[in-house]
Amino acid sequence: AQSVTQLGSHVSVSEGALVLLRCNYSSSVPPYLFWYVQYPNQGLQLLLKYTTGATLVKGINGFEAEFKKSETSFHLTKPSAHMSDAAEYFCAVGAYGGSQGNLIFGKGTKLSVKP
């Protein structure tokens, strides 16, 4: 079975500081991995995805993530936080087989940005 674990339900950084949101996955097959962002009272927006190929994936709004098979990780980073980055972030893995169509989400990490 596939699963996603996001370490830290709440991360707080200062404006201009590095953002690091952690995601570890479990999958018996090569995973398809996604990061989504959700602003208050809105739907989810795709930040980036990893399917195959280059392990460093660049997304929107200056975010990037690196797929590390040896560590089963897909951590999200941004060099310099902006106030507008404050939101809920979800890591997800695309399901296989009979559950195709299912996105398996982590529990989410709320990012706060201090001025």
Added chain:
Amino acid sequence: DTEVTQTPKHLVMGMTNKKSLKCEQHMGHRAMYWYKQKAKKPPELMFVYSYEKLSINESVPSRFSPECPNSSLLNLHLHALQPEDSALYLCASSQGLAGYNEQFFGPGTRLTVL
């Protein structure tokens, strides 16, 4: 057009009411989804349609009834809901069911059941 639209944005209903949520996409996607999201939780999958046929029903109570009239539209009919059904209902679409297809989400309908 890379947008998924949902109506209404907000809905308040009593436990005896019948209402419907609507979702529309014009990206040519062949898979569409309904999710339920409670506060401070990730979205929970309810239903998946592929090529206008129900593909996945995650053991959702029968008071929720999905409908896919055509490849662009997805409805969720609501009847005799309970207060615990109050949540944000999200619609999403993707090119297909394969796990590498990203899902595009709508803004959601905030449902309150009194």
